[in-house]
Each structure stands twice: as C-alpha cells, then as structure tokens.
Amino acid sequence: xxxxxxxxxxxxxxxxxxxxxxxxxxxxxxxxxxxxxxxxxxxxxxxxxxxxxxxxxxxxxxxxxxxxxxxxxxxxxxxxxxxxxxxxxxxxxxxxxxxxxxxxxxxxxxxxxxxxxxxxxxxxxxxxxxxxxxxxxxxxxxxxxxxxxxxxxxxxxxxxxxxxxxxxxxxxxxxxxxxxxxxxxxxxxxxxxxxxxxxxxxxxxxxxxxxxxxxxxxxxxxxxxxxxxxxxxxxxxxxxxxxxxx
Amino acid sequence: xxxxxxxxxxxxxxxxxxxxxxxxxxxxxxxxxxxxxxxxxxxxxxxxxxxxxxxxxxxxxxxxxxxxxxxxxxxxxxxxxxxxxxxxxxxxxxxxxxxxxxxxxxxxxxxxxxxxxxxxxxxxxxxxxxxxxxxxxxxxxxxxxxxxxxxxxxxxxxxxxxxxxxxxxxxxxxxxxxxxxxxxxxxxxxxxxxxxxxxxxxxxxxxxxxxxxxxxxxxxxxxxxxxxxxxxxxxxxxxxxxxxxx
DNA sequence: CGGCTCATGTAAAAGTCGTTCACATGAGCT
DNA sequence: AGCTCATGTGAACGACTTTTACATGAGCCG
Numbered sequence: 371x372x373x374x375x376x377x378x379x380x381x382x383x384x385x386x387x388x389x390x391x392x393x394x395x396x397x398x399x400x401x402x403x404x405x406x407x408x409x410x411x412x413x414x415x416x417x418x419x420x421x422x423x424x425x426x427x428x429x430x431x432x433x434x435x436x437x438x439x440x441x442x443x444x445x446x447x448x449x450x451x452x453x454x455x456x457x458x459x460x461x462x463x464x465x466x467x468x469x470x471x472x473x474x475x476x477x478x479x480x481x482x483x484x485x486x487x488x489x490x491x492x493x494x495x496x497x498x499x500x501x502x503x504x505x506x507x508x509x510x511x512x513x514x515x516x517x518x519x520x521x522x523x524x525x526x527x528x529x530x531x532x533x534x535x536x537x538x539x540x541x542x543x544x545x546x547x548x549x550x551x552x553x554x555x556x557x558x559x560x561x562x563x564x565x566x567x568x569x570x571x572x573x574x575x576x577x578x579x580x581x582x583x584x585x586x587x588x589x590x591x592x593x594x595x596x597x598x599x600x601x602x603x604x605x606x607x608x609x610x611x612x613x614x615x616x
Numbered sequence: 617x618x619x620x621x622x623x624x625x626x627x628x629x630x631x632x633x634x635x636x637x638x639x640x641x642x643x644x645x646x647x648x649x650x651x652x653x654x655x656x657x658x659x660x661x662x663x664x665x666x667x668x669x670x671x672x673x674x675x676x677x678x679x680x681x682x683x684x685x686x687x688x689x690x691x692x693x694x695x696x697x698x699x700x701x702x703x704x705x706x707x708x709x710x711x712x713x714x715x716x717x718x719x720x721x722x723x724x725x726x727x728x729x730x731x732x733x734x735x736x737x738x739x740x741x742x743x744x745x746x747x748x749x750x751x752x753x754x755x756x757x758x759x760x761x762x763x764x765x766x767x768x769x770x771x772x773x774x775x776x777x778x779x780x781x782x783x784x785x786x787x788x789x790x791x792x793x794x795x796x797x798x799x800x801x802x803x804x805x806x807x808x809x810x811x812x813x814x815x816x817x818x819x820x821x822x823x824x825x826x827x828x829x830x831x832x833x834x835x836x837x838x839x840x841x842x843x844x845x846x847x848x849x850x851x852x853x854x855x856x857x858x859x860x861x862x
Numbered sequence: 863c864g865g866c867t868c869a870t871g872t873a874a875a876a877g878t879c880g881t882t883c884a885c886a887t888g889a890g891c892t
Numbered sequence: 893a894g895c896t897c898a899t900g901t902g903a904a905c906g907a908c909t910t911t912t913a914c915a916t917g918a919g920c921c922g
Contacts, residue, residue, distance in 0.1 A: 384887050385899060405737045407653045412879055421901050423881080428899090432880070488793075489735065491651045494803075529819075532806050536795070537816045541783075544790025547734075549782070557740075560778050570783045570820070573775075577823030630916050631870060658908055667872050672910070674870090 382419065390428040392418040394442070397435055402482035406436060406490035436490055437497050443483030444503035450476050451510040462517050463580065469514055470542055470571050474564055477546035484551070488543065511535045518580070526579040534578070541570050628665065636674040638664040640688070643681055648728035652682060652736035682736055683743050689729030690749035696722050697756040708763050709826065715760055716788055716817050720810055723792035730797070734789065757781045764826070772825040780824070787816050 386392065396417035400409045411432040412422045429435045454472030458465045477484045486492075487504075495501050515535035522528045550563040559566065632638065642663040646655045657678045658668045675681045700718030704711045723730045732738075733750075741747050761781035768774045796809040805812065 384901090385889075389899080407737050410879070411881090420899095422879080423883090423902080424900055426881070489737070491653050491735070530806065533812070533815065536805065536812055537787075537819070540790030540794055540812070540816065541787055542790070543794055544786030544788070547793060548786055548789055559782065560776065566779070566782055566786070569779065570786065573783070573823035574816070574820050575823070577819035577821070630872090631918075635870080656908065657910095666870095668908080669873080669910080669912095670871055678909070 386418065386420055389418060389420060389424060393425055393428060393435065394439060397439060398482045401485055406485045411435065433492060436486055436492055437500055439483065440486040440490065440492065441500045441503045443480065443487045444507045446480070446483060447476055448507040448510060451507060455510055455514050458517050462521055463575070466514050466518055467568060467571060469511065470538070470567055471564060473542040474546055474550055474567055477550050481551055484546070508539065511539055523579045529578050537574065538571065542567060632664065632666055635664060635666060635670060639671055639674060639681065640685060643685060644728045647731055652731045657681065679738060682732055682738055683746055685729065686732040686736065686738065687746045687749045689726065689733045690753045692726065692729060693722055693733070694753040694756060697753060701756055701760050704763050708767055709821070712760055712764055713814060713817060715757065716784070716813055717810060719788040720792055720796055720813055723796055727797060730792070754785065757785055769825045775824050783820065784817065788813060
C-alpha cells in the first residue's frame, strides 16, 4: 500500500511544483461532493499526493484555504454576472432577468464555490480581500438595479436602487439556497427554480410599476419606457408571469 | 481538577436522569455560539457532565442529535408561524405580513434552531420525521398564500398559491440568511432586515395586483377586496412601501 | 426483602483531523 | 560547486467520533 506514495513521489519528485493550485482544485472537488463542512484539509493533501503537513506551506490553516476558494468564487461570480448584465443590452429589463438566471446558473453549476461563498459560515469580514471581492460582485447587481431604477415610470416614486438590489439578491439567494441545490432541490416543485425566480422577479418589478410584458424583440434600444398600460389599468400580461392558471 | 467530575457525579448520581434533554439543550447553546459546524458531540457531553460515550445511548451519532434539533426547530417554527398567521385575522394581508415578520424574528431569536434547520447541511429527506415537520411548517405559509390568492382582485389571473408560497419563503429565507444573522448582519444596510423584507413582500403583492396601502384599522372583516385604485391607475400609495424618496 | 435484568453510564482504545516542529530535499542563484 | 531558502516529510500532541467491554443501580418479580 505504501509503495503507492513512493510511486507518486517518483512521478513528480520531492517538490510538487504546483501544490497551491492542486490543493485548491482538490478542495473544490471535495466541497462539491461533501459540502464545506465535510471537507478536510488532510483529504485535500492526500488527493494532491503530499503529506498532511505540506498544505501549511501555502495556507495558514484550513480556513484560509476555504477563504481563498470563496474569494475565487466571488471573482468568477462577478465575471459571470458582468457578462450576463452585458451593460444592459439589449434592454435593461431583459439584461436584468439574464442576471437573475446567471445567478442561479452559478449556484447550480458551481456548488463548491457557492457553498464556500455563502454557506460555509466563514466570516466575510475576516479577510479584506474576500470582503472586497464580495462587494465587487454585489456591485454588479447594484449597478443593474441603478439602471433599472432610472427607468421607473414617471409618476411613480422612484425606488431606491440599493433597496432593489438587496431585494433581488435576497430572492436569488433564497431560491438558490432553498430549491436549487443539494437535497433541497429534491423538494417537488410546481416549476423549476429558474422559472420560479423569473416569475418572482417579474412580479416584483411589476409591483414597482415596471412594464413586464415580453419586450418586442428586435429594435427598441432603451426607452420605450412606458408602454401605455404601465400606468393605466392593469399591467398584467395575459397569462401573467406564471403561465396559464390551470 | 478531576474532583470536579466526582463532584458532579455526587450531585446527580451515576445516572443522569435526563441526559437526552440535557444534551439537546447543551447542543442548542453550543450551536448558537459557534454554529452547527463548530458544535461538538464531546462538548455537549462535557457540558452535561457525562463521559464522551454517554450520548451514544440516546443518539445514534452526532447527526442524529443535529437532526433532532432541526426537527424540534421546525415544530417551534410552525407554532410561531401559526400564531402569527392567526387564521388570517384581522385581515389576510395584515396577517400575512405578520407571518413574514415572525419568520425573521424566529431566525433572529433562535439562531441555533435556524442554523440546524437550514444551514447545517443535513439532508432533510434523511429523516422522515424531520421532513414531515419541515413540511408542516411550510404548509402554514402555503395556507396563508392560499387565502391570499383567493383574494386576488377580480379581472386578474389568479396566481397559483403554491407559487406565491414559494416566493414568499424564498424572500424570507433570503433576507434572513443574507442580512439577518451572524456576521452577514454586519453588512451595512440602508434599512433593517425587517423593513427590507416587508417592503419586498409589499412590492411583490402589489405586483400581483393586491392593494397594499395601509389597511384601515378597526373593522373590515375580510373583503374590502378591491379598493378602487387596485385595478385602476397606479396602485402606489404615496411614498411607496419604502418611505420617502430622499 | 433479595435478587435479576436492562437501560444507562464509564473507561479505554482505534482511527481521523488539525496543527506544529525539527529535519530533509533540491531548485535556483552566486 | 556550493549555499540558501522555499517547499515537503515524519513524528508527535491534543481533540474529536465511534466502538467495545465493563460497571452501576432503578425498577420489577417472586
């Protein structure tokens, strides 16, 4: 059994060469499997083919590894949200919804990152770099909300963009955390998490007075801000955001 | 140092008499302090004044203790939501908002339960009793949504109650989990989590066409369902749910 | 009342982790 | 070629989880 370790060592020499990265990747895999709580420093070392003490040359302790992963996660998260937002193209509402979907997609496709970022219980404010990365990611949502708020139909009090951003974030996180991941996803739902969130956001936006009927595809750069129905009469598109009531 | 244990033993005899309960209480305290992840079976035993092996007479393993706490948490949660809902008195919307506040209050006041229930990463469907308790709690929200949906202003497609319930749950959980607990609460917000959630729910309900201006206190048993403005013109109460725009 | 029995507790031990320390190795510079 | 320092090793400590064999005594039965 122990010739295996020798084997490993022979293959790669005494020095690993890229241990830090290997540990991060190993941890990512382990967290995806067993959650941040179940993840083990020793396991990551074993997976990288080094002794249990080796990781300490690269991370102060287990928490620092976790925190590094969370930080990296926020960076990728930010990148994906930025791409989804695409600076509000082709129109603000469409882009905004795309951001919502990107949020869920990230939570679903990168469970390890999402776990480390939001469910590992590590204090965000422990590491300044982590906190900064987290804020940069949130700022994408905030910027999008800002642009959306500016489109508020005239005649309505303009909603504070910060509040909108927090609302959207809480919806996305709520859906992701309750319905979109792990065994919670096994709860039988009447619709997919993506549809659930989309409907939720649409209803919310309508509550703010935004027109939320399907936008005409094609032209319409930015403001056709107030299609007449937005401020007169019911703004409900036939069928509503939740499809046909059966 | 070890006479202490003898002392303890003298006080209570060889048999503890109520160890199971003592362990649950101890665990509750520990989880509140250090989170479900940091909580230790051995610590709970120590706190109850018994050896590390004693707990195994009452719980198969650490997870079963955690699961017991989660179950108990869902039961108390259900009780609080039921009380808050108060069968929809004095009117459905008021009661509904009270449920939202009760949700946050529970998350804030019973961090240990909330943690075990939603953030400990234990599979809900592992224990059938746990799953049942969880469903009973959710059913309160569902029943409330059902009643609310029935009040949907005529002329609007009636929203599926199940969807509404899931939406509300995701909002409440999102706010609780992101802003209302632990160090996440340290994020500087423009408003309290309670206000944040209340505004969120109000905007959402307005998006569904519900009148959300402050209801006249006093009489008005159930339906004054559609104050005229609900289906004609802007339903925005002056100031909106978020107070004065500065 | 005496004795049995079984639920409940204990101590000891094995296996895992996290973490530290003294020591080994070898990559890269001089 | 030799030095040095970053990087890896092995051993060791204490804490935790879980199992096992053994101890205690509360409650019942005759």
